[in-house]
Amino acid sequence: MFMSLTPRERERVMIQKTVCSFRIRSSSACFSSLLVFRRNSHSQTRGNGHQVVEKKQHEGLFLQKSKGQHLLTNTRILDAIVRSSHVRPTDTVLEIGPGTGNLTMKLLEAAHHVVAVELDKRMVEILHKRVCDHAFQHKLTIIQKDVLKTDFPEFDLVVANIPYNISSPLVAKLVYGSNTFRTATLLLQKEFSRRLLANPGDSDFNRLAVNVKLLADVKLLMDVSKREFVPPPKVDSSVVIITPKEVKPDVDVREWLAFTRTCFGKKNKTLGSMFRQKKKVAELLSLSRVGIAANASDAVEEGEEQGLCLDADASVFKERVVGILRSNGFEDKRPSKLSHGELLRLLALFNQAGISFHSLPIMDLHDY
Ligand SMILES: C[S@@+](CC[C@H](N)C(=O)[O-])C[C@H]1O[C@@H](n2cnc3c(N)ncnc32)[C@H](O)[C@@H]1O
Numbered sequence: 001m002f003m004s005l006t007p008r009e010r011e012r013v014m015i016q017k018t019v020c021s022f023r024i025r026s027s028s029a030c031f032s033s034l035l036v037f038r039r040n041s042h043s044q045t046r047g048n049g050h051q052v053v054e055k056k057q058h059e060g061l062f063l064q065k066s067k068g069q070h071l072l073t074n075t076r077i078l079d080a081i082v083r084s085s086h087v088r089p090t091d092t093v094l095e096i097g098p099g100t101g102n103l104t105m106k107l108l109e110a111a112h113h114v115v116a117v118e119l120d121k122r123m124v125e126i127l128h129k130r131v132c133d134h135a136f137q138h139k140l141t142i143i144q145k146d147v148l149k150t151d152f153p154e155f156d157l158v159v160a161n162i163p164y165n166i167s168s169p170l171v172a173k174l175v176y177g178s179n180t181f182r183t184a185t186l187l188l189q190k191e192f193s194r195r196l197l198a199n200p201g202d203s204d205f206n207r208l209a210v211n212v213k214l215l216a217d218v219k220l221l222m223d224v225s226k227r228e229f230v231p232p233p234k235v236d237s238s239v240v241i242i243t244p245k246e247v248k249p250d251v252d253v254r255e256w257l258a259f260t261r262t263c264f265g266k267k268n269k270t271l272g273s274m275f276r277q278k279k280k281v282a283e284l285l286s287l288s289r290v291g292i293a294a295n296a297s298d299a300v301e302e303g304e305e306q307g308l309c310l311d312a313d314a315s316v317f318k319e320r321v322v323g324i325l326r327s328n329g330f331e332d333k334r335p336s337k338l339s340h341g342e343l344l345r346l347l348a349l350f351n352q353a354g355i356s357f358h359s360l361p362i363m364d365l366h367d368y
Helices: 007-025 075-084 102-110 121-133 164-176 190-197 207-215 253-263 271-276 278-294 296-305 314-327 340-352 362-366
Strands: 033-037 060-064 092-096 113-117 140-143 157-161 183-189 216-224 237-244
Touching (some): 075 183, 075 216, 092 102, 102 113, 102 121, 102 157, 121 140, 164 183, 164 190, 164 237, 190 216, 207 253, 253 340, 271 278, 271 314
Parallel strands (some): 092 157, 113 140, 157 183
Antiparallel strands (some): 183 237
């Protein structure tokens, strides 16, 4: 029966057998880790695009689910990712989570330089050796750190198969961070990519999409089956390309993020019912007081001009908030149906009336 399988199916059976036998032998401490054969730097490519595992030269490597260690092994898909990223020979590419370097090797061929940020020391060692074996070391800088706690050097592009458990803060770091770049081509969990791709009016338009699309365009490049990874994750993946907008709206980013957190907190509620909630009114009232106090005389004067008394009780404040919604035609609207232009206008109306949404530290930029 084994012989009747295609070479690709046979390879999978072999990997599965190894994984199963390891599971039986493994202690509970290692339960979430899988043993696989390390892809050898001299491995050949089969007609179906998968690299052949040379078992004689394998080194055991525990791939940790907690670090999202699912290696993409299909060279056709790796090539397609690099091709769709339009890497130029003059580019410095930032790769996040290079792992054993399957994508890195392709990027090194296409780019002027690659900066790879990898948390796992074992991966760094394997990658370093592999790159030296191919005499590419002068083109690669490896930063062995947590990508969320690292300041990036300058780069032109991002191309990465990222650990899915940090998708949200990582996309926020790229889109809302201070680095300028042409595009970010990211392999993401399929469901996450669909959330990212949602548009105003779609049933699944959400806070992630509204925040990312304020500053960037997002396009789907391709879906990738979970079968293309070793070990296969539970879910399928997708490759998306994020292109920062050339002209960005003039808005206080922290104020915007806090505003969208309020608007998209409860699915399908109208703005009127959302802003009538007792808890929300109390929260906004205290934030607006803090904002006015922090912005000192200008804001206080503005607040007073608008009739906002610092000692105003919650019901007066609620009427003020709902009044803004009503008189501008927003009361019965649902946030998921509003365009960026409409949301920006509503935020400006609130702010002009001395109503503020944020008192958050910078760290919370990462919190979608
Ligand atoms: C999905 S694997 C991708 C490996 C490789 N790029 C590939 O396509 O085969 C994700 C990689 O990110 C690394 N990683 C996980 N969390 C990280 C973090 N916070 N900072 C940097 N690297 C991280 C993992 O160790 C792993 O090597």
